[in-house]
Every structure is written in C-alpha cells, then in structure tokens.
Amino acid sequence: MSDSPAHPTNGTKRHAAARSNVIVPVLAVTGTVVALMQTLVFPIVPQLPRLLNASPSDTTWAVTATLLTAAVATPVSGRLGDMFGKRRMMLTSLVVMLAGSLVAALSDSLGPLIVGRALQGAASGVIPLGISIMRDELPKERVGSAAAVMSASMGVGSALGLPIAALIADNASWHALFWTSSALSALVIMLVALLVPESQARTGGRFDLVGALGLSVALVSLLLAISRGADWGWSSFTTLGLFATAVVVLLLWGRFELRATTPLVNLRVTARRQVLLTNLASTTFSFAMFTMQMLVPRLMQLPSATGYGMGKSLLTVGLSMAPQGLVMMSMAGASAALSRAKGPKVTLMVGAATVSAAYALNTLLMSEIWHLILITCVIGAGVGLAYGAIPSLVMGAVPASETGAANSLNTLMRSIGNSTSSAVAGVIFAHVTVSFGATALPSENAFKTAMAIASGSALVAFTIAAFLPRRRVPVDARTTATVTSETVSEPKS
Template identity: 50%
Template structure:
C-alpha cells in the first residue's frame, strides 16, 4: 500500500489528463460543423447523404456510452478509456487519409465512441482523487461536454481557414494519441469492479432503440416529421426500448440497472439532463445563424464563419473557468443548489438574449453567461448521481447521464430546425431565419431551463458519503470513530438467492466493538442506506422471514460491491462465516 501511495499521481495531474481527453472527445462531436456546407462537394455526394457525417458520430456516441460505462465497471475504467481513445485515433486517421464517403462515415462513427471518455473519466476521478479535489475535478470533467462544443467551432474554423480540411482529423488524431499515452502512463486503474457478465442482449436492444429514437429526432426535419421513415424509426424505438426494459428487469447482470436508475435520486437528475442539454446546445445552433446572416436581412450581422466562431468562444472559456466555482458552491451549499443556480442563470441569459441581438459583443456576453449557467448545472448532475449509486456502478450511471444530455443536444438541433425553418425571409436569393424565429427558439431554451428548475425542486438531498477507507479491525484504538464527524454511510442491495429483491429485509450495522449502530429496512427494490453516525461499522447483517441471514464485512465510505444474497431457509450451508460468493467482495 505504501508503494502504491508513493507512486500515485498528484491530483492535479489526474484532473488535467482526464479532463483533457474529455475535451478532445467532445471536440470531435463538433469538429466538422464548419465543413457542413462544403461536405457534398468534398465527398462527392448529395447534401442529404453528407449529413450522415454528423449523424454517424451522434449515433455511435449514444450507443457506445452506456456500453462503455458498464464495461468500465466490470473490467476496469482506465482499460476501457484507453480503448475508446484508441478508436478515436483510428477514426481520425481514417478520415484524414481519404475523401470517400464510406470511410469518412466509419471514421466519424469511431470518433463518436470516444464521447464515453467523459463518464469514464468522472468515475475514475471518484476512485482516484482525494475528497477535497473531487468536486472541482468532476465539475471540470463534466463541463468538457459543453466546453468542447464551445471551443470546437472556432478551433475548427481556424484550421479550415489556414489548411486543408483533412488537417482537422490529423489534429484530432494527434490530440487523441497524446491523451491515450498520458492516460496509460499516469492514471492508475480503479480497484473497484462490479464483476458479473456482460449483458449482450441488453446492449443490442438498447442500441436498436437508441438508433431508432435518434434517427427520428435528428432526421425528422430532413425526412419530414410525418414521413414513413421518421414514423417507422420512432415506432422501432418505442417497441425496442419497451422490450429492452422488460428484458433488463429480468436479467441477472443488466447493462443498465433500471431498478437503481428508477430511484428518485437518480431518475430526476437524468430527466433534468435532457432539457439542460437542449438549453446548452440551442445557443450554439441559433447564434451562428444570427451572426452569419447577411446585413440585408435587417437583423443579421454578416460575419464570416471564423469571426462568428471567435464571437462564440467565450461560451467554452467561461465553462472552463467556472469549474472550480461550481465545486466551491457545491461544497458550501450542496450540488442541488449549484444545479438550481445554474438553471436560473441559463433561463435569465436566454431571456436577455431575446433583446441583445444587435451587436456581436452582446451575443458574446449572452453566450458567456449561458456558459456559466451550464457549467454549474453540468458540474452538479454527476455529483448528485454519484451520491445515489454504489461505487461499483458509477461508470454505468454516469454513462446513462451523458446519454441523456446527448438526447437533449440532439433534440435541440431538431427543435431549432423546426422553429427556424417555419419563419424565414428571402435575402440575396437565399432564405434566412426571421428575427421572430430566432427569438422564439431562445424563449423555448429558456423554458427548458425553467422546466428543469421545477423538476430539480423534487430532487432529494443525500449526504456525501465519507471517502475515508480503513480495513476492518485496523487501528482498534480509534476504530469506533468514523473520523472528522462524517457519517459512516453504507448503501447496497439485498436479494434472494433466486435473484429477486429482498424487500423489507432488516439490515443491521454492527460496530467493530460489537455494538449495534443502526437498523434499517430495504425498499421494494431491495436497496438500503444505513447510517452509523460517527461510529465505524465493521459488519452488516441482513435477515428476512423465510430466508437465512447473511453478513458481510464493510468499509465505511464504500458501498456494497455486490448484492448481499439471502439463502432460502431450507439451504444447509451457513450464511454468516461462509458468506455466499456474491457477498465476499470487499465493500
């Protein structure tokens, strides 16, 4: 243990490396936006077909994120993170060496897989950083999803202005390779594993459902919202997701633990992520159209793509600068306060944006304030979720939250396309969105922030689990105290040996000195949260009529790595000293 501590990287190094790879992965999502008008010519195809260069990345990221999160919890988060960065590098090189449509689509899909670097990085931070650095690290890592979008447009515009378009992908590949090498060299692998088998059936079902959903959302404006293609995609999504949900409730090691994610403390932050994603991305869709619209329109500012990108750059810069502020607000007042404050700022900024549209500096101020609000909200969401899930499920839980944000950003593009195309004005032979349409879209974004704010009022307040870890029986002189007055909170799940939840089971925490510290009962899903106060628990015992009791040693500040299984009453083997296999993992 001493050698490990001696060679452990400094917290600043961990935060810098992980947030950097998150930023590179996010940049790839908006990398080709400046090329969109030229893609048909560059790839020798139609406008409709060229749009798949954007869609392929979106779909691949949505499908890969929950899968990568679950694999990270099972086999190691760093291992999976390195693999996703390897795919990013391969995809970038593939796009850089060709001008043919099919290889570019494959390369863009490989780049999209790397968006899972964000939830994996957040989970690695939880397992690696000391408590005093965890809040700011998570806030920065979470904000990279927005920072990448904010900085990607001006960076890509600059590269396209001075070099061939293939240089975009060489730059992305180079940055991805540097990130991969740094992660492999300095980031330690997490010792927290969930074990179990990979749910291939769940992965296939979720993939089909997400592809159908996102195709309907992202292509609806192009195909027509009532077209057979859009309606068929939506129908496939509904059927596949319903069937997938029923399947996940029955499988022993689900890809997504629906019972866990149905808890209010997890469900509500995930639902909030969708309108927050809409609000975050709406400005990146609307303001470029205002800035680039011809002066002859009466409201456009007639700026070049490069100038428009630089005008919007404060969005990403402010998000980056706000990360430590988000951590301090969350530490002082809790992540719920950070979330609500961020949503208020977003709503007010979009409201002000409806009248501050006559000069580039006004747009810069509005987009910067929106960035501050998004940083607060994005930094709070993973903090809320990680308080409500076991440590062995953090990567999967954060992956699902990232997916919800992606659905929100995809919906923002579709929503803006509908509103902006509904009211246009002819200018110099082209149609540009009217001022009224631009304002309506901003008002909708403000409304999404208000909706998220209202839902946030129902998010429960959960205590921050102590991060101090001490082996059972170690340092008996001080063993009865948890230290620093922090609660010794233990969460987990109790199940019957046939796999079903042990609802109503009595859970008892016993201190290292043999005293009974706390008694609680499991909820309908078999979940519990037992608080030993400032005493240090050493043993957790669960019992239920019709089953034999089961026990497991516990370590304060870490949740049960596996469900605690209650054998049936007629089983001969004991369940105290010889705890069944699923309960033997160190908690």
C-alpha cells in the same frame, strides 16, 4: 474503494495530492479532445457536397454517424468499464477514436469519411469514465471540483472546436482537420497510458449482450428519427416507424433488464428518485445549452442586409464563442464550492436559472457582437455550475461499483437533449422565415422563438431539480456497497 487508509500519514496525503494534481488535468484535457470531435466537421459540412461529390442530404451523415455511435458506445463503455477497468475502456475508446481520425484523414469519398466519423463518436464514453476514475482514485475532498472540471470539458470541447476547426479549414485542406484530430488523439492516449492509474472498483459478472443490442436498436431508432425527421418529414412512414420502433424496443428492453442477473443498466438504481430526476433535468438542461450552439453561429453569419444578421465569417463566429468555453471551465471551482456549502441540488438550480435568464435577455440583446459574447458567457457560467453539480448528484445515489454505467447513462441523456435541441431549432429555422431575394432565411422571430423555448427548457430543468432530495448520505458514498432509495442524496465533500 478508499484510496487511503482510515488514518493516512502525511506522506500518504502528499502522494494522494500529487496524484490528483496529475490525474485531473490529464482527464480534463482528454475529455476536451473527445468533445471537440463532435463539432470538428461543422465548418466544412456546407462544403462537403462539393468536396466529396455527394448530395447535401448524404453529407449530413458525417454528423449523424458520430451521434449514433456515441449513443450506443456510451452506455456500453460505462458498463464494460465497471466490469473490466475504467482506464482500460478509456484507452480502448481513445484508440478507436484515433483509428477513426486516421480513416477520415485518408478518405477522399463520403463512405470512408462516414466510417471515420462513426469511429470518432465511439469515444464519447470517455468523459463519464473519467468522472468515475476520479471518484475511485482521488481524495474525497477533491472529487467534487475534479468531477466538475471533467463534466465541463464536454461543453468546453464543443465550444473550442468551432474556432479551431474554422481556423484550420480556412488555411489548409479539410484533411488537415483530421490529421490534427489524429495528433490530439495520439497525445491523450499517451497521457492516459502513462499518468492515469487503473481503478480497482469492479462489478464483475457477465456482459449483457442482449441488453446492449436492444438498447442500441432503440437509441439508433430514436436518434435517427430526431436528427433526420426534418429531412424525411415528421409524418413520413420512415420517421413514425422509427419512433414506434424505439418505443416498442425500449419497453421490451426494460422488461428484459429488470429480469437480467447482470443488466447493462440497473433500472432499479436508475429509478431511484435522485438518479431519475437528475437524468431528466440533464436532458432538459442540455436541450437549453445546445440551442446556443445552433443560434449564435447562424445569427452571426446571416447577411447584415437582413437587419438582424451580422454577416460575419465562420472564424469570427468561432472566436466570438470561444470565451464561453473558458468561462465554463473557470466555473468548476465555484460549482464545487457552492455544492459543498449548499449541496449540488442548489448548484444545479442556480445554473439552470442563470441559463434561463440569459436566454430571456438574449431576446432583447441580439444586435451586436458584444451582446452575443456576453450572453454566451453568461450561459457558459450557468452550464459550468450545472454540469459540475450533475456528477455529484449521480454518484451520491449509486454504489461505487456502478459509477461508470450511471455516469454513462447520464451522458447519454444529455446527448438526447442535444439532439432534440438541434431538431427543434431546425424546424423553427425552416418554417419561421423571411424572403431575402430568392432565398428564404430564418426570420428574427425564429431566433427569438428558439431563445424562448430554450429559456423555458432551462426553467423545466430548474423545476425538476427542485424536487431532488435534500438529505446527505450519512457515510462516504464512494465506499458504500449499496445505497437504499431512502438514503440517496447529495454526497459529502
């Protein structure tokens, strides 16, 4: 819905500008805090078996549990936000995240910690909800840059989470990580409750419970197979059974959704050229982006005696990667400006090309800390450009009443790309090794292979983006009740 009259007065314009000046930073900070939860436990995962008296295989569930609940909660919260209010669902998700932080902070065994991490993952839908609120509430000339900032917060939070968590873990009990996340959760709940208005764009209708359950089963099966396949064996009955379950359930789910009156995911909208290609490009691009999170910390922490490792502490690793997050955020304005001038399709292509070139350069520059800082910052710039363009492409192809669900589905596709990247990197590190004393470590070629695959994945995203439509929507996409497949395109700024 429009946030101002057709001929707004100066007072109305000032009010809208003042409101946008508050909404954007509040939602961006909220998105950063939510994304930070994903990498919060990375510094302590190797220590969890000793701290909790559990096996290394079992403690990886502290990461896997967050991944699974995020996959389920993201599309569900997006649909509920479209139906009952995006701010309401955002606050609900943040309260669940706070509860998870408190449970983890009070835990002394693996079970409660996994429960807490699962509850933290349920807030992953906050970022697409925030983008949708921006579309509903901000002046249309601010939506592009604001959505770019909110979208970039996903990468910024992940990048900043590592140094913050490492600093806390090195100087305090591991419980302090979760007390800190509890305080941050309470802070963003207060900010959203006080400063973010409720969007009035609603779809109504009934919630598709069967669709939600079907999609949950399919996603959990798929992501479990991807994330745990290396531990269980890629040819094991469990892994293959989960992949088969995911395929069968997705096919049945798709058939059911096409017949549903009020589906969880509108597959006819999702199948539109612009939405489909944007989601596919998002998956392959996120694969390339997340590879960096796997490569750089591992390379920097390997013993320097290997000849290619750097023997640095986790805190040094985190501080070296922190500039990347700042670069991502700083590129939001450039992303919006390029999208206004050339369209978000071009912006996505430039971002993907930048990331691909950075990984190719990384195969030559990987022996000094400044090499890795330079490469991660260039990749951060490409991610900032691309992530800023993606919401505009999605919102340019869907009616305002379905923005939450559409953005949530796109976020889910990015998460699948992240998970697949982690699995592929794990396989490469496990099989392309060198002997170092009695230990097998990833070889230099393992890192170069992973870099080459990531560069190729970014090129695939570039190629997919090249087939996106060029035409612009002739009217403001935020106020269009229906958008036909012939008119989907890049929204006006």
